[in-house]
Amino acid sequence: MSSKYSLNVHIDPKWVKAWSSVPGMKLCFATAVGSGASATFSNVVAYTHNIAPNITIEWGNSYRIAGSTNNFSNGAKFTASTDKIAVKFGSKTEVNKDWSITTNPDDTAPEAGFLFTNKIEVAAVLYREIQNEYKAIYISHVGPMPRNSREKLTPKQKVYVWFSDAFEDETMIDDFEGELKEVEYSGKTTASVKFDNKGTCVTVILDAKWIRQFRGGKMNLCTAFSVTSNYSNVSYNVIATHEACKTGFAEGAFVSPSIYPLPIKFGQAVSLLKDWTMETPNPSESAPSNGWLFINKPSASALVFKTIRNRSMPIYVTSAESTPPPGQHTLIPTGRVLLFFADAEARTSFNAEATNTSTYEYSYIEHPRVTVYFNAHGDWETVSEESSDAVANDAMSVISQRRDHRSPATSEPEKAHL
Structure with a gap:
C-alpha cells in the first residue's frame, strides 16, 4: 500500500x-x-x-x-x-x-x-x-x-x-x-x-399583484422533486427549497434522517440493518439502472437527498403516511420538478394535491434552464427555455408591455432565481 x-x-x-x-x-x-x-x-x-x-x-x-x-x-x-x-x-x-x-x-x-x-x-x-x-x-x-x-x-x-x-x-x-x-x-x-459550470436553474417572475399579496402573508416559492417508488403512488411529498416572500412561515412535518446518510450511485442497493447501521451501497442486479434499491431490515422509510444550491437537501421520503414494514423497494428520480407557492418551508412534507396555488411542473433534464412567469390570474407561463439575468430582464420588459391597463401605483414584476 x-x-x-x-x-x-x-x-x-x-x-x-x-x-x-x-x-x-x-x-x-x-x-x-x-x-x-x-x-x-x-x-x-x-x-x-x-x-x-x-x-x-x-x-x-x-x-x-x-x-x-x-x-x-x-x-x-x-x-x-x-x-x-x-x-x-x-x-x-x-x-x-x-x-x-x-x-x-x-x-x-x-x-x-x-x-x-x-x-x-x-x-x-x-x-x-x-x-x-x-x-x-x-x-x-x-x-x-x-x-x-x-x-x-x-x-x-x-x-x-x-x-x-x-x-x-x-x-x-x-x-x-x-x-x-x-x-x-x-x-x-x-x-x-x-x-465544471454545469447545473440547472429556473428563474421565476412574479406579477406585482402576487408580490404584494404574498409578502403580506406567509407564502413562499417552493420546489419539490419527483421520485417514484414501487412502495408508494406518491411522487412528490417533500419540499426541497423555499424562497421566502416574507420572513417567517408556517412549519409542516419536518423531514430529517434517523441515521447518517450515505452517498449512492445509480444501480446500487443500500441496506438498513436491524441495529440501524447502514451497509455501504454496492452494485445490485435488483436495483434499477436509473435509480436505487433500498433494503430495510427494521420498519423504516427511505429518505432521498439531492444537492441543491450547494446543499444536500431531502427531496423524497418513501411514505409520509405510514412507515414501510421490513422489506425492499426501488427509488427512481424522474428528472421532474414542481414549482408552487405555499405557507410552508424546505425539508417539510406536503401534499402536492393541496397546494395554496396552481403548480408548474417541468423536466429539468430536458430543460435545464428555464424562465417562467406567475401571472396576475394565478397561472404559470413558460417565458423562455433559458435562465439568466439578461433573459429575465428581457422577459420582465415584455410582460410589463403587454399589461394594457396598469395604474401608476403598480410596481414592476419581480424575479427570483432557484
Missing part, C-alpha cells in the same frame, strides 16, 4: 467567482472509515481549503488514535481527551482507567486497520496525516462508548470533496452538503476532479 496520495481539484472560474464572494465558503475534504464489520462512515470534515482555481490535497498512511468524551453533534468541533498515540495496522489501542493510552500488535485487529478498546467511557478518534499535519478523519458515530467496548476501524481508499460555508477542519458532520465528488483510490495514488 502506498504511503502517499494526492488529489488535484480544478474549479471552473464560474464557481471560483461565485464561492469566493460567499463568506466562509471553502472546499471540504473527508475520507471514508469502516466501523465494525460492514458500516462505513465519513463523519468528520478532515480538512478545508480556501477557494482557488487549482487545489492539491496530499495525505499519507500514517495514523494516530485518541479518545474523546465529546458527544457526536453535527457541525460541532471536538477535542481529544487523551494523548494522540501513533498506531500501526493490526494493532489494538486501549484507553486505560487512568486516561493513559497504549497500543500493541493484536491478532484480533483488522489486518488493514485498528482495534480500539476502552476501560473508561470514551469515543475513538482516528487521525491521519493530511497536508503534513495529523487531522481527525473519524470519531465513533455513537459518541462515547461504554467501558470495555471494542470498535474496529478500517481506513477505506475513498475520499470526498465538496463546497460548504459551514465547516472548519475537524468538524463533525452527519451529511454531505453541496455537489459531492467521490474518488476511489483502489489501485492508484493520484487523481483529479473538476467542478
Whole structure:
C-alpha cells in the first residue's frame, strides 16, 4: 500500500467567482472509515481549503488514535481527551482507567486497520496525516462508548470533496452538503476532479399583484422533486427549497434522517440493518439502472437527498403516511420538478394535491434552464427555455408591455432565481 496520495481539484472560474464572494465558503475534504464489520462512515470534515482555481490535497498512511468524551453533534468541533498515540495496522489501542493510552500488535485487529478498546467511557478518534499535519478523519458515530467496548476501524481508499460555508477542519458532520465528488483510490495514488459550470436553474417572475399579496402573508416559492417508488403512488411529498416572500412561515412535518446518510450511485442497493447501521451501497442486479434499491431490515422509510444550491437537501421520503414494514423497494428520480407557492418551508412534507396555488411542473433534464412567469390570474407561463439575468430582464420588459391597463401605483414584476 502506498504511503502517499494526492488529489488535484480544478474549479471552473464560474464557481471560483461565485464561492469566493460567499463568506466562509471553502472546499471540504473527508475520507471514508469502516466501523465494525460492514458500516462505513465519513463523519468528520478532515480538512478545508480556501477557494482557488487549482487545489492539491496530499495525505499519507500514517495514523494516530485518541479518545474523546465529546458527544457526536453535527457541525460541532471536538477535542481529544487523551494523548494522540501513533498506531500501526493490526494493532489494538486501549484507553486505560487512568486516561493513559497504549497500543500493541493484536491478532484480533483488522489486518488493514485498528482495534480500539476502552476501560473508561470514551469515543475513538482516528487521525491521519493530511497536508503534513495529523487531522481527525473519524470519531465513533455513537459518541462515547461504554467501558470495555471494542470498535474496529478500517481506513477505506475513498475520499470526498465538496463546497460548504459551514465547516472548519475537524468538524463533525452527519451529511454531505453541496455537489459531492467521490474518488476511489483502489489501485492508484493520484487523481483529479473538476467542478465544471454545469447545473440547472429556473428563474421565476412574479406579477406585482402576487408580490404584494404574498409578502403580506406567509407564502413562499417552493420546489419539490419527483421520485417514484414501487412502495408508494406518491411522487412528490417533500419540499426541497423555499424562497421566502416574507420572513417567517408556517412549519409542516419536518423531514430529517434517523441515521447518517450515505452517498449512492445509480444501480446500487443500500441496506438498513436491524441495529440501524447502514451497509455501504454496492452494485445490485435488483436495483434499477436509473435509480436505487433500498433494503430495510427494521420498519423504516427511505429518505432521498439531492444537492441543491450547494446543499444536500431531502427531496423524497418513501411514505409520509405510514412507515414501510421490513422489506425492499426501488427509488427512481424522474428528472421532474414542481414549482408552487405555499405557507410552508424546505425539508417539510406536503401534499402536492393541496397546494395554496396552481403548480408548474417541468423536466429539468430536458430543460435545464428555464424562465417562467406567475401571472396576475394565478397561472404559470413558460417565458423562455433559458435562465439568466439578461433573459429575465428581457422577459420582465415584455410582460410589463403587454399589461394594457396598469395604474401608476403598480410596481414592476419581480424575479427570483432557484
